[in-house]
Amino acid sequence: MADRYPGYDVLKKRNTVSWNDQTRTVIDRRLAIDPNQHLFFNDKEWATMRAICDRVIPQPAGRASPAPIAAMIDEKLHSGCGDGYRDARLPPMREAWRRALDAIDREAKERHRRRFHELEEPLQDDLLAAIQKDDVGESHWHGLPATLFFSKRLLHDIVSAYYAHPHAWNEIGFGGPASPRGYVRMNFDRRDPWEASEARPGREQQARRENARVG
Secondary structure, rough: OOOOOOOHHHHHHOOOOOOOOOHHHHHHHHHHHOOOOOOOOHHHHHHHHHHHHHHHOOOOOOOOOOOHHHHHHHHHHHHOOOOOOOOOOOOOOOHHHHHHHHHHHHHHHHHHOOHHOEEEEEEEHHHHHHHHHHOOHHHHOOOHHHHHHHHHHHHHHHHHOOOOOOOHHHHHOOOOOOOOOOOOOOOOOOOOOOOOOOOOOOOOHHHHHHHHOOO
């Protein structure tokens, strides 16, 4: 994947006027999450969960420390902190995830005689696509709507966790909450001078120089 914001590191804003103490506390906590720790999922569920996260959002191979997506979701479920809303056709978040992970492993065993995390990546992708299209065995899901879980829970939780982490912010040039500084230039194709500069054809080096100064 091409680096759209070369030289940009959102964490350089940590000790600037862009972030206040509350922002620093929240982001430090996210950075401290142990990617291997799981308190809500059991060991069996954890292996499946991590494999799903890796296929939904494959992270750059050269990244020193990938965003701990599965651990962030596990922490949220363990804490009992929800979204404040849910689709009434789905059970509560904790129950939905437990039932779905069991169903996904059952689907994998029926199709390939192995659990989801033991499958090759193309087979994992095929199975996730089948869930998205509701092309699954109803007996495995016990009334849990597979395609609804995929769109409203699986994708929602994984993508939300990923883009709540600073490593993902660097990819999209996001400066974080920007409190108390705030964003000023809100119109199309405009940016504040302390925001990241996107590398466009022919101006990659210029963007890198500008991003090295952003803070």
